[in-house]
Amino acid sequence: MKRVSMQVAGTIALGFASFAAIAAEAVKQDQWPFSATPRATFSEPWAMTFLPDGTALVTEKRGALKHVDVKTGETHDIKGVPDVAYGGQGGLGDVIIHPDFAQNKRIYLSYAEKGDGGDRGAAVARATLELGNGGGSLSDVQVIWQQTTKVSGGGHYGHRLAFGPDGKLWISSGDRQKFTPAQDMESTMGKILRLNDDGSVPDDNPFADKGGVTAQIWSLGHRNPLGIAFDADGRLWEQEMGPEGGDELNLIERGGNYGYPEVSNGNHYGGKPIPDHDTRPEFIAPKITWTPVVSPAGLMIYSGDQFDDWKGNAFVGGLSARGLVRITLNGEEASEAARYDMGARIREVEQGPDGSIWVLEDGDGGRLLELQPK
Template identity: 60%
Template structure:
């Protein structure tokens, strides 16, 4: 490592938690607002109207999913999984959750249901854990036991994946989860603010990972012949991928935080290298420039990048009928931008078409079975909002 690059690494490590949306800097209570507050929309091509309604509040929520009965599963970073009934407002604590390493950007993360959840009851959780060498993200699956209506619990817990290696620091875990139409589990793995692992095939940091539902490497992965963790990898050269969703054609899209500038929305291609930290449309926090993508055509460039940044936290691709102008468009939650950014994935080039000024940091998004959109804010007293047609 060069002296110049080492200096950049040190400066970035000191500054990145605040700049990239760490929860450490959010001590202020979220402002009280009307249950029917209307978010402001900054229109750049689409003018879908909507209204927001506050439904409940949670402590540092990170992700949400919907059960078959309409209730919501909500994770809280300090290590709690809640079942919330939007009709009755009942909140239940789920027992049996694994111990998490809470701090910095770490804690309990994503939650998704197995595609055959109705039959097998498996749910998947990502979280930060401690171990030899420091911390890293891990993924477990467990069966959600609802046999005692007011005492839900996780049983048959299995750890199926972990970031390799564990490293110091508490940033850039990534650890978003998604299942594709073939039942394969995809994991976004951040480079943990360590730069070089994103290009190291002996590490699964800074990668998009594709697995079977039991955590084993899926057949057809592009680097399977290398064995080890390389057999898990679908693409590399990622920084802090925090939103992941499939479009109607089964194409995976990933949104990730850039450094100082250069947040990215990437169309994920098998075996592609997205270039970080060799290239980026942003610069190091030390002020040291990073060559732009257009200087190195061998690396896959983003479909769209943002400077100033939006600080993406999450993403869905909307498929419902409640918001016609958003159909098949990406909705990206934003932290420092306090927004939801709407992106037309079919336009050439891909472009932002609407930005919703939510006036609070947005942590997670979910489209429910009825086509409504649920939003969780970021912070210690974060609102759960329901977006519906105006």
């Protein structure tokens, strides 16, 4: 899929994009404030999560779930993963663990699944993880959510997952490159969704009284949300790819409408204009927009002690930016603080149990890197 090339480090638009500033030039490797140690290599890795014992799970887009000893780099396959519809931006996506994983051993996977006649859609399954003999398997696999509806094409699944401080399961759902479903309350495409851990709908969702798939919706008007994370105060932040320009970092509000495709700080591919957010104040504007784009992937808000000065900062992987973007969060406001040139497309960023930062490079041969303070 076509993306705007990186011509400068980036232009940031804050609030309604009435103020623009040029981002700092990307920090080169010899000036990084951290070391980056390769720990393992994967084929098209997409997401990762840590287990309580310090090992990790890593998804590969073609459908493999790997159990990884991050100290030795040894990896083993987990059996029983649902069949995935691989192609385009689709395949095996996110992986997270249940807040009570130590007791119930439950994990959650997102993936693209086939429909009729070549149609596809995102889905979320939960399963019980059983480890042993170097590998492991999934049992009691249950599909608890499916994107409504399945459509043609292979783009914009979104399907990032997170558990919130409220114990609810949050799902980002892309517009599948179909535009109008992002504003359609009878579709889950182009939305942020909030569910109970079994896939049922919480009674206190903003549109719960509407019933059906509408009841799942927490916010709408999103394009391709590829990262969601909660800060220390329980606020939900989301990043998404814009069209030709206009990548976004958003603070998600209950029942909020973020405007896509009616507004964007980018334009349609081919140059057809889209009105900016400041022309439609009824829509919620992003806290940061990037043009040229960074092609954001993954979102982590740091809470560890290894990088004490970065506590409370957000980190976004950059695909076209080929780097790691650090963002200062100040209450409900945000600004880019630094950009680190990693020399590769960065698909995922996570915090390790000891406060280290971990990133996954995109594509075949994508490395898992551990970042530690110098």
